[in-house]
Amino acid sequence: MSTWVKACAASDIDEEDVIPFKLDGKNLAIYRGEDDDYYASDGHCTHEKTLLCDGLVMDAVIECPKHNGRFDLRNGRALGAPVIVDLKMYPVKVEDGYVHIDVDG
Amino acid sequence: MSNRERLKLYRLSGPATEFAIQAGLTEGDWFRSDVPRKRMKELMRRSDARAIRDTVLWLGIGLVAAAAGIALRGSWWAVPCFLVYGVLYGSASDSRWHEAGHGTAFRTRWLDNAVYQVASFCMMRNPTSWRWQHTRHHTDTLIVGRDPEIAAMRPARLARILLNLAGLVDAPAALAHMVVNATGRLGADEATFVPEAERYKVVRTGRIWTAIYVVTIAIAVLTRSWLPVVLIGGPRFYGTFMHIVYALTQHAGLGENVTDHRLNTRTVLMNPVNRFLYLNMNFHLEHHMFPMVPYHQLPALHEEIKGDLPAPYPSIIAAYREIIPAVLRQLKDQTYFIKRELPSGAAPWHGPVDGLLPDSATA
Numbered sequence A: 001m002s003t004w005v006k007a008c009a010a011s012d013i014d015e016e017d018v019i020p021f022k023l024d025g026k027n028l029a030i031y032r033g034e035d036d037d038y039y040a041s042d043g044h045c046t047h048e049k050t051l052l053c054d055g056l057v058m059d060a061v062i063e064c065p066k067h068n069g070r071f072d073l074r075n076g077r078a079l080g081a082p083v084i085v086d087l088k089m090y091p092v093k094v095e096d097g098y099v100h101i102d103v104d105g
Numbered sequence B: 001m002s003n004r005e006r007l008k009l010y011r012l013s014g015p016a017t018e019f020a021i022q023a024g025l026t027e028g029d030w031f032r033s034d035v036p037r038k039r040m041k042e043l044m045r046r047s048d049a050r051a052i053r054d055t056v057l058w059l060g061i062g063l064v065a066a067a068a069g070i071a072l073r074g075s076w077w078a079v080p081c082f083l084v085y086g087v088l089y090g091s092a093s094d095s096r097w098h099e100a101g102h103g104t105a106f107r108t109r110w111l112d113n114a115v116y117q118v119a120s121f122c123m124m125r126n127p128t129s130w131r132w133q134h135t136r137h138h139t140d141t142l143i144v145g146r147d148p149e150i151a152a153m154r155p156a157r158l159a160r161i162l163l164n165l166a167g168l169v170d171a172p173a174a175l176a177h178m179v180v181n182a183t184g185r186l187g188a189d190e191a192t193f194v195p196e197a198e199r200y201k202v203v204r205t206g207r208i209w210t211a212i213y214v215v216t217i218a219i220a221v222l223t224r225s226w227l228p229v230v231l232i233g234g235p236r237f238y239g240t241f242m243h244i245v246y247a248l249t250q251h252a253g254l255g256e257n258v259t260d261h262r263l264n265t266r267t268v269l270m271n272p273v274n275r276f277l278y279l280n281m282n283f284h285l286e287h288h289m290f291p292m293v294p295y296h297q298l299p300a301l302h303e304e305i306k307g308d309l310p311a312p313y314p315s316i317i318a319a320y321r322e323i324i325p326a327v328l329r330q331l332k333d334q335t336y337f338i339k340r341e342l343p344s345g346a347a348p349w350h351g352p353v354d355g356l357l358p359d360s361a362t363a
Helices: B003-008 B015-022 B037-044 B048-071 B078-090 B092-102 B109-123 B127-139 B158-164 B170-182 B196-223 B227-231 B241-251 B272-278 B284-289 B295-308 B316-330
Strands: A004-009 A017-023 A026-032 A038-042 A056-058 A061-063 A070-072 A092-095 A098-102
Touching: A004 A017, A004 A026, A026 A098, A038 A092, A038 A098, B037 B295, B048 B078, B048 B092, B048 B109, B048 B227, B078 B092, B078 B109, B078 B241, B092 B109, B092 B127, B092 B241, B092 B272, B109 B127, B127 B196, B158 B241, B170 B196, B196 B227, B241 B272, B241 B284, B241 B316, B284 B295
Parallel strands: none
Antiparallel strands: A004 A098, A017 A026, A026 A038, A056 A061, A061 A070, A092 A098
8 A cells, every 4th residue: 555745846855965854753864866866765874873864865875974874775775884774765756846755665 | 990990991891881871872962063965965075086096196105115125125225115115004004994994985885895905904904893893983982881992091001002003912912803703703892893794704804814814924934034024914013103193183181971072082283294194084073073074075174164163283293292191190080081172153062071980880
């Protein structure tokens, strides 16, 4: 079952950047790559509870601002120490200029 | 409390560890200056070109110096050549290990990994366990009982620090530890920060490195020459003094058990040669506050946030003018630490500032 939530305007996120998104008290992060590719994930790094929205987006990878742990935004895969647990990702679609997240995805 | 008892608090599983966890000092909320997101993105930008240039200089000068030393062996002219080689191997590798370990030196990931492996070997630091150890250092900087990288404790182990100018404590310990790893075991502290899933890498590296050193020593014995050892492993002794000189400026004499890097970390201005060898890690306060910023952008970051920071030390000598008396005083007064002054208009101190361990931690 899918529950799509309208999260933000696509233009709210700069190229190769990330913004925070809060839904029912839960922290999420929404990303935009350099090719207008959009992603959404849990808001915190899986290593420690650091918010990823302060991190660096580069080549469809998010780098955590605390210990530089990296995740592949295309599948959430942890790319090596100090992150060894994958990041929970959510399906995303862009319709009418808005980013929608399937929060049950 | 006796000095011996206080030193026991620095163990990674003990009463100070428990206190730090219960007091919320671990994985704490640390102060960070406000930097606009757009500017921070500029500062975080990686550059292969700059890192390749500095890596080519590091390896290139090292190779030329080693070749010159080999050609001139038997003459006194070989001494300065091997000294240059030794410092690049045994001191400059420390900052390469550090920067590549953070993954901030290069834009291209495999280049970071390659430099990290080479520099880890030069510094005799298992690349897996030291990556996790350094991660803990960034999470819990100078938190007693949690940070495994506190170089100058209270009281400082002065004999150890002085002997380490020639690598005489840390390098033999690292070699012994490498052999322990090669047998399939981890140290007690190591096991507290290396996750189960990563431990096979620690053992694998221990075995490969042990084989390299065995071959090196065998060649030295068979050829009746010191040269193989002078080139491999030896620089971790005779060329390591500058890495100690640099590293002690980072935190020695400053606050413990605080959550504001301005209280426990220094920025020291250095000349271009030292900045090349140390890869701008002299901007250490800025690095701890924003570990995502690559070394070549740290001077710009310093300019961006200096309004929040205590004044940087103008030179290595100026830093040691403060560090040496403070460390000597801490031999007799475990509560003493250097408290820096903030400039007017700076954000106020964040979290506890006294740097003291409560009585409960000393039980």
